[in-house]
Amino acid sequence: MRILKHSFLSLLRKPTKAVMILVILFIVFSMVFTGVIIQNSIAKSKEFVRLELGAVVEYKADYMKAYRDNLPEDEFVQLELSKATADTMASDSRVEKVYINYSDYLESSTYKTVDSDESNNGMVMTVGFDDAAYFNFKATDNHLPIEFDTSKLEIIEGRNIEASDDDAIVISEEFAKKNELALNDEMSFKSYSQTDELKFTVVGIYKVKDTNFTGNDMYVSKKSLSGDQADVISSIFFKLKDPLEVDGFIKDQNVNLPSKYTVLDAGNSEYDILTKPLDLMSIIASILIWVIFIAGAAIIVSLITIFVRDRKFEVGLLLASGEARYKIIAQFVLEIIIVAVIAFGCSVLLSFQSSQMVSEWIVENQLMEEEETTNDDLFFIGGMNSVNGDVNMENVANDFSVSITFDVMRNLFIISIGIVIIASLIPLGIILSYNPRQALQD
Amino acid sequence: MKDIIFELKNITYGYIDGGKKRVILDDLNYEFERGKFYTILGPSGSGKTTLLAIASALDTPERGQVLFEGSDIKKLSHTKFRRNNMAIIFQKYNLTDYLTGVENVESNMMIVDKKIPGNQKEIAYKVLNSMGIVRSKADRKVTKLSGGEQQRVAVARALSKDVPLILGDEPTGALDTATSKEVIALFKKLVKEYNKTIILVTHSDDVASNSDISLMLKNGKLEEVKWD
Numbered sequence: 001m002r003i004l005k006h007s008f009l010s011l012l013r014k015p016t017k018a019v020m021i022l023v024i025l026f027i028v029f030s031m032v033f034t035g036v037i038i039q040n041s042i043a044k045s046k047e048f049v050r051l052e053l054g055a056v057v058e059y060k061a062d063y064m065k066a067y068r069d070n071l072p073e074d075e076f077v078q079l080e081l082s083k084a085t086a087d088t089m090a091s092d093s094r095v096e097k098v099y100i101n102y103s104d105y106l107e108s109s110t111y112k113t114v115d116s117d118e119s120n121n122g123m124v125m126t127v128g129f130d131d132a133a134y135f136n137f138k139a140t141d142n143h144l145p146i147e148f149d150t151s152k153l154e155i156i157e158g159r160n161i162e163a164s165d166d167d168a169i170v171i172s173e174e175f176a177k178k179n180e181l182a183l184n185d186e187m188s189f190k191s192y193s194q195t196d197e198l199k200f201t202v203v204g205i206y207k208v209k210d211t212n213f214t215g216n217d218m219y220v221s222k223k224s225l226s227g228d229q230a231d232v233i234s235s236i237f238f239k240l241k242d243p244l245e246v247d248g249f250i251k252d253q254n255v256n257l258p259s260k261y262t263v264l265d266a267g268n269s270e271y272d273i274l275t276k277p278l279d280l281m282s283i284i285a286s287i288l289i290w291v292i293f294i295a296g297a298a299i300i301v302s303l304i305t306i307f308v309r310d311r312k313f314e315v316g317l318l319l320a321s322g323e324a325r326y327k328i329i330a331q332f333v334l335e336i337i338i339v340a341v342i343a344f345g346c347s348v349l350l351s352f353q354s355s356q357m358v359s360e361w362i363v364e365n366q367l368m369e370e371e372e373t374t375n376d377d378l379f380f381i382g383g384m385n386s387v388n389g390d391v392n393m394e395n396v397a398n399d400f401s402v403s404i405t406f407d408v409m410r411n412l413f414i415i416s417i418g419i420v421i422i423a424s425l426i427p428l429g430i431i432l433s434y435n436p437r438q439a440l441q442d
Numbered sequence: 443m444k445d446i447i448f449e450l451k452n453i454t455y456g457y458i459d460g461g462k463k464r465v466i467l468d469d470l471n472y473e474f475e476r477g478k479f480y481t482i483l484g485p486s487g488s489g490k491t492t493l494l495a496i497a498s499a500l501d502t503p504e505r506g507q508v509l510f511e512g513s514d515i516k517k518l519s520h521t522k523f524r525r526n527n528m529a530i531i532f533q534k535y536n537l538t539d540y541l542t543g544v545e546n547v548e549s550n551m552m553i554v555d556k557k558i559p560g561n562q563k564e565i566a567y568k569v570l571n572s573m574g575i576v577r578s579k580a581d582r583k584v585t586k587l588s589g590g591e592q593q594r595v596a597v598a599r600a601l602s603k604d605v606p607l608i609l610g611d612e613p614t615g616a617l618d619t620a621t622s623k624e625v626i627a628l629f630k631k632l633v634k635e636y637n638k639t640i641i642l643v644t645h646s647d648d649v650a651s652n653s654d655i656s657l658m659l660k661n662g663k664l665e666e667v668k669w670d
Contacts, residue, residue, distance in 0.1 A: 001552065002549060002552040002553065006538075006541075006549065009540060009541060009545070010540055013540040013541075013583070014539075014540045313536075314538055317536055317537075317538060318553075319500075319521075319524075320498070320500055320524060320530060320532075320536075321524065321525070321549075321550050321553050322521055322522065322523070322524035322525025322526065322553055322554070323521075323525070323553050324521060324525075325521070435500060435501050435502065436499075436500040436501075436524075437495045437500040437501040438501075440500070440532075440536065
């Protein structure tokens with residue numbers, strides 16, 4: 001009771017030094033909090049990019065590396081994808097599904113291709129001899145093709161491919177229209193080597209929901225692919241349970257890659273490019289936080305030392321009256337905590353305002369300016385798998401907002417209060433080590 | 443048989459001055475009886491304040507023991523001894539400057555383990571009133587009171603603790619003659635009616651002559667003074 005009463009009375013009746021401490025704490029806390037809030041917002045924004053990119057990791061050949069290294073043709077085996085490796089990685093508890101894909105190019109001079117506009121990759125179709133066209137036939141082990149699972153494509157008529165199908169085919173809506181095909185129609189193609197005639201029945205029609213797809217892709221079961229390509233894996237995708245586990249999964253599973261010419265990719269290049277300006281801001285914010293934190297802590301310790309030393313006589317008086325040392329400590333620490341809590345509250349309010357301003361500046365001057373460059377970069381890096389989510393710098397800029405979690409706030413509070421408590425305990429410890437007579441001497 | 447409340451036993455205290463050891467209290471021994479008013483006289487620098495600081499556990503002797511009711515105060519714990527068994531009045535009032543007179547007194551009452559029953563603030567007002575500090579003055583911050591009034595608050599603060607031993611370092615030094623006489627009369631009343639033991643350090647022969655036993659601190663030892 002005495003402690004509480006005297007703490008408040010001291011602050012109210014001798015406010016000068018308390019106000020000085022309050023102002024310093026407010027400035028230091030505000031600057032540190034602004035930095036922390038921005039860092040937290042940046043972390044959230046990076047999380048947003050990762051969530052938007054999705055939870056799909058592709059195990060694929062690194063052709064660029066092979067090209068750069070001039071990999072001899074007889075060593076191209078190093079580029080092959082291994083089912084055993086895929087099985088090992090699929091046993092990771094973070095994996096929800098694994099898609100092992102096979103593909104083959106089949107020829108037809110009967111069917112017209114869907115024209116791809118310039119924005120599409122348009123790499124799935126090649127015009128062959130005698131105006132014949134090659135179509136990309138895709139098959140997946142066990143599951144539905146990942147394009148359907150990730151909502152890039154959607155069945156609008158009939159059904160999807162099943163593993164047990166012998167001659168079923170799923171075609172795009174655009175392709176069906178262009179070639180006047182409907183469900184249950186028969187289609188025939190020639191194998192790449194022109195040796196086999198493969199016949200299919202249309203069991204489903206899909207709608208393209210992503211501009212990365214042209215509508216020229218045909219989906220069949222694995223066993224209906226022509227024999228020579230049926231066992232060559234074209235791509236392997238792992239769909240993870242949580243997009244935020246992608247980085248950890250890649251880090252842990254990299255050791256299982258059979259050669260340096262195979263990689264695990266979850267749109268890493270895109271992620272790196274999109275998050276580059278965020279990382280730069282995060283580094284600047286981090287430096288700012290530490291510089292202010294260290295300088296601020298030194299100033300706070302000095303100021304509180306003056307505050308406590310100034311009241312050495314009062315400490316001596318309380319000791320002379322028989323007050324327990326821990327109660328004297330409690331009184332002084334309580335006073336400092338009251339000041340620190342007020343400063344903390346004000347700082348949090350100001351920090352939201354100031355970090356809002358800084359974040360607007362980041363969006364205007366860093367993210368939006370980066371948008372054009374980034375899009376160019378993304379075009380040149382290529383290799384981005386078609387099933388990852390679409391995200392660009394504009395999305396990142398639109399999503400970027402000041403945010404702070406309760407955990408961060410709680411940690412900031414604990415650290416702030418911890419500093420002022422330590423700053424009070426140092427001079428108090430020195431004064432309380434005196435005997436009361438020494439403490440009472442001016 | 444003497445009822446000894448407080449005993450200084452083989453107290454030795456000194457300090458280094460110019461490279462030389464200066465002994466202020468030299469194997470000092472004295473037994474203080476319960477219900478007696480003592481004054482300690484001595485020239486400046488004789489060690490009266492040091493003796494009082496050791497007696498009140500504000501400082502510790504190099505050697506020797508301070509016994510309260512037969513127990514070494516070190517074993518009782520200096521803090522608890524100061525809290526529950528004694529009160530001290532300083533030469534320079536030593537009040538908490540941001541508190542009012544009544545708050546200073548009340549604060550001291552709040553520290554003791556065994557509190558006087560009743561409304562603490564009202565008791566504080568009563569004690570202050572007995573020292574001539576009326577309620578309106580008691581509610582002022584002590585820095586707004588005169589030196590004499592502050593010393594009376596300091597005396598009231600000591601008296602507000604219901605303890606058997608009261609020590610004072612020139613407690614009437616800042617008081618005018620009339621108030622000083624009132625305070626001495628109050629001390630005598632506390633001794634006679636409430637069986638308190640009061641030990642004051644003073645320069646004043648007048649104060650000393652009012653005490654039951656006057657002691658002279660000379661050559662680091664206490665000697666009783668006989669008043670003619």
